Amino acid sequence: MTQASDLDRVWALAEKIGFCMLSTLSDGEILSRPMAAHAARDENAFYFLTDAQSDKDEEIGDNPAVGLAFADSSGQKYVSIAGRATISNDRDKIRELWSVPMKAWWTGPDDPAIRVLKVVPHSAHYWDSPGTVVSYVKMIAAGLAGTRPAIGDTGTARM
Template identity: 30%
Template sequence: MSTSIEEQAIIKALSDNPFCAFGTVENNKPKVRYMALYNEGLNIHLATDRKTHKVEELEQNPNCYLLLGYEKGGNNEVVEVQATATVSDDAELKQRVWKDDFKQWFSGPDDPDYVVLDIKPQTIEYTDQDGNKQTWQG
């Protein structure tokens, strides 16, 4: 499967920005927190604890929003992702996303509380370092 120049730029920006602001809906109001971002192309994953509020929020309303590019360590490209999220405990996905840094929260990739938020982008707005905007539709 070939990717367009636009998709390649978005994928590179996702890979170059290890953190994102992740927004969900709680009681019909937006709620945002910073999270570590992992991507495989345009497939975006966020690791979390099954017992967190964000899991409950996504089960009630799967719509979410990611903003990245302003965080420390970012590259000044801005990526805004309108998406839906599902909570996954797929063993293979958990193994791919697992980082040793997670050991401070989880016993290992098989920990039952460790889950991955599987983010399915619907619309991605990408702004390059020169301020040029592009929109990708899923």
């Protein structure tokens, strides 16, 4: 595959999956938590709404290197992205990203505790398989034939 097609695949998979595990570094330990990602390919960025009092905000302030891990295990589709994160109080972006499910955490888009977490990716790796059943059938066939299975596409992309 070409760099452009690998990049297209990364963005398409991340957008389709939608949720990821955001990983930060805290006192030498990697910590991950699930987050709803808003992919903005035209800006080469992923956006998240976060709380001003969360530990991740402080962790990102100390070390902005983060990882995003998208997984659709039932479809056997995965994307791992490395990037740099920043936290802002961009009220226009908060209103743009706001959706009704966010009311579980905040009163509304004008809640003063909401912040925008922006991740600018620099590299990614993806695995895109045809699905669990097809993958298992191909693995069994390859095992019986003594060959390696061809169970999907994998690639990397500079972002």
